[in-house]
Amino acid sequence: MILFDLKCRNDHVFEGWFRDGAAFDEQTSARKIACPICSSRKVAKAVMAPRIGKGPAEAVGEATRKTAVAMRGLAELRRKIEENCDYVGDRFAAEARRIHEGESDRQGIYGEATDEEAGELAEEGVEFARIPWVPRHQG
Numbered sequence: 132m133i134l135f136d137l138k139c140r141n142d143h144v145f146e147g148w149f150r151d152g153a154a155f156d157e158q159t160s161a162r163k164i165a166c167p168i169c170s171s172r173k174v175a176k177a178v179m180a181p182r183i184g185k186g187p188a189e190a191v192g193e194a195t196r197k198t199a200v201a202m203r204g205l206a207e208l209r210r211k212i213e214e215n216c217d218y219v220g221d222r223f224a225a226e227a228r229r230i231h232e233g234e235s236d237r238q239g240i241y242g243e244a245t246d247e248e249a250g251e252l253a254e255e256g257v258e259f260a261r262i263p264w265v266p267r268h269q270g
C-alpha cells in the first residue's frame with residue numbers, strides 16, 4: 132500500500148491509500164476517487180509539500196546526545212577529581228611544580244592555572260591535564 136497526497140480541482144488536499152501506483156492511476160482515470168470535502172472526482176496527485184527530512188533531525192539529535200554523554204563524562208570526571216584531589220586554587224602551578232620536584236607528598240591536586248603557567252609547566256615536564264570544567268548538576 133502506498134499513501135498519496137491528493138488534490139481535487141478545488142484545491143482540497145487529502146490523503147489516499149492505494150495498492151500501488153497503477154491502482155491509483157486506474158482509480159483516478161475511472162473517477163472512482165472523490166474529494167471528501169466537495170465530492171469532486173477530478174482528483175490528481177498533489178505536489179508534495181517540503182517536509183523536514185529525517186536525516187538532519189537525526190543528525191542534530193545525535194550531536195546533542197553525544198554532547199550530553201560528553202558532559203556527563205566531564206561531570207563525572209569533575210566529581211572524581213573533587214573527591215580525590217586537593218583544591219589548590221590559583222596556586223596550581225606552584226603546587227604542581229613542588230610535586231614534580233618531590234617537595235610535596237600530595238598525590239593529586241587541582242586548581243586554576245593561566246595559559247602562561249600551563250605553558251611553563253609543560254616545558255618543565257610537569258604532568259598535568261587540562262579539562263573543561265563543566266558546571267555541577269543542580270541538586
Ligand SMILES: [Zn+2]
Binds near residue numbers: 142
Ligand atoms: Zn474538493
